[in-house]
Amino acid sequence: xxxxxxxxxxxxxxxxxxxxxxxxxxxxxxxxxxxxxxxxxxxxxxxxxxxxxxxxxxxxxxxxxxxxxxxxxxxxxxxxxxxxxxxxxxxxxxxxxxxxxxxxxxxxxxxxxxxxxxxxxxxxxxxxxxxxxxxxxxxxxxxxxxxxxxxxxxxxxxxxxxxxxxx
Numbered sequence: 001x002x003x004x005x006x007x008x009x010x011x012x013x014x015x016x017x018x019x020x021x022x023x024x025x026x027x028x029x030x031x032x033x034x035x036x037x038x039x040x041x042x043x044x045x046x047x048x049x050x051x052x053x054x055x056x057x058x059x060x061x062x063x064x065x066x067x068x069x070x071x072x073x074x075x076x077x078x079x080x081x082x083x084x085x086x087x088x089x090x091x092x093x094x095x096x097x098x099x100x101x102x103x104x105x106x107x108x109x110x111x112x113x114x115x116x117x118x119x120x121x122x123x124x125x126x127x128x129x130x131x132x133x134x135x136x137x138x139x140x141x142x143x144x145x146x147x148x149x150x151x152x153x154x155x156x157x158x159x160x161x162x163x164x165x166x167x
Contacts, residue, residue: 063120
């Protein structure tokens with residue numbers, strides 16, 4: 001009987017955890033990098049910089065953490081535009097896809113997961129203005145997706161998309 005008690009407790013604990021949504025990297029990041037969740041901390045969102053020989057410019061958004069939390073989010077099927085690849089999406093079509101990410105490719109993969117979200121106040125930014133960036137970046141022509149950037153604007157961004165500010 002003494003041996004059955006620990007095994008029973010482990011089985012019950014496993015069943016309880018199985019009902020909880022899986023932790024996304026963004027949720028785990030809040031535990032691994034606690035500085036990202038401290039109100040007043042400086043965080044950055046960066047895009048670009050790809051390439052081996054000639055690198056693309058790096059675009060960024062810098063902000064101050066207001067709050068962070070882990071919340072459950074349902075991952076739905078990614079929105080698609082029939083007959084178009086992402087490279088041919090309009091800015092509005094790209095924004096809809098980027099806002100839905102992370103998303104899943106098929107209906108049988110729809111699920112709940114725990115995500116780490118950081119609410120930040122925008123301080124400064126540098127965004128691309130070239131037309132080719134319209135369907136490549138969340139930052140574009142003074143916007144983060146469809147929100148016009150301004151000092152003091154509050155945004156919620158998944159924690160794994162952010163990093164600590166460089167000095």
